[in-house]
Amino acid sequence: MRTSVLYRAAFAAVGSMLLAGAAQATVVDITTAVGVGADATVSGFIGAGAIPDQRNTNYGSDAEAYYNFQATSGYGVPINNRIYLKFDLPDDIDTITSAGITVRSRANPNKWVAVWGLTDESLDNWSENTITWNNAPANTAYNVQDPDGTKAVTTDWFIDNLASPSNVGFANNTPLKNFLNTDTNGVVTLILAYTGVGAGSTTGVIDTKESALGDALAPTLHLEYTPVPVPEPASLSLLALGGLALVRRRRSVA
Numbered sequence: 001m002r003t004s005v006l007y008r009a010a011f012a013a014v015g016s017m018l019l020a021g022a023a024q025a026t027v028v029d030i031t032t033a034v035g036v037g038a039d040a041t042v043s044g045f046i047g048a049g050a051i052p053d054q055r056n057t058n059y060g061s062d063a064e065a066y067y068n069f070q071a072t073s074g075y076g077v078p079i080n081n082r083i084y085l086k087f088d089l090p091d092d093i094d095t096i097t098s099a100g101i102t103v104r105s106r107a108n109p110n111k112w113v114a115v116w117g118l119t120d121e122s123l124d125n126w127s128e129n130t131i132t133w134n135n136a137p138a139n140t141a142y143n144v145q146d147p148d149g150t151k152a153v154t155t156d157w158f159i160d161n162l163a164s165p166s167n168v169g170f171a172n173n174t175p176l177k178n179f180l181n182t183d184t185n186g187v188v189t190l191i192l193a194y195t196g197v198g199a200g201s202t203t204g205v206i207d208t209k210e211s212a213l214g215d216a217l218a219p220t221l222h223l224e225y226t227p228v229p230v231p232e233p234a235s236l237s238l239l240a241l242g243g244l245a246l247v248r249r250r251r252s253v254a
């Protein structure tokens, strides 16, 4: 009799946890400082005069990151920088229902930047400490404005139109949400690249997670999602207890 009561109580507890998990949306901000997150500039500058080739140089520990593109610069060679961002997504995502991004602009407002999502997930494992122009995923030649469209997709634009320094970005972005929902390995790579859209400087500067101003200014993904409705470890133990109780009850009946 006592085990039967225990079984019923455990069953009810698990049932209510399952219902609660299915009904609640999770809202979370994820910076590049979370988990295996990362941020880094890569530079396609081939060198000019006293300035060396930067294509094998890693900038992952810099406090700021840059994007820009000039097909013809004052150096006589192109200037081409992109920003790589990696976000460590929560493990319990079922479906993302809303997605946005914020970066902290440090200089040169009034410019648009293209946000690309890396679709070749075998390349998501790049390291902030080793990424360079020459080994960056979905990268192209030093004189090409866009990332490789066969390995990355452009999700949308955001305008860098506020007085610097300031937070800029977008919320509830459907292309970004759709891209994030294709993720299968729990991490996503976004590439910020120059676009000719918009007037103003060809250069944008944002804070990284290494900014002296703190993690709060790191690039941030805003997510709203429905979690996978699986029992927590605590309720799994309750399930086990309930099962054990059931076995004991059957044995006692027999």
Ligand SMILES: [Ca+2]
Pocket (backbone or CB within 6 Å): 038, 039, 040, 059, 060, 061, 062, 128, 208, 209, 210
């Ligand atoms: Ca970094």
Ligand SMILES: [Ca+2]
Pocket (backbone or CB within 6 Å): 035, 088, 089, 090, 091, 185, 186, 187
């Ligand atoms: Ca993850």
Ligand SMILES: [Ca+2]
Pocket (backbone or CB within 6 Å): 121, 124, 183, 184, 185, 186, 187, 188, 189
């Ligand atoms: Ca991924």
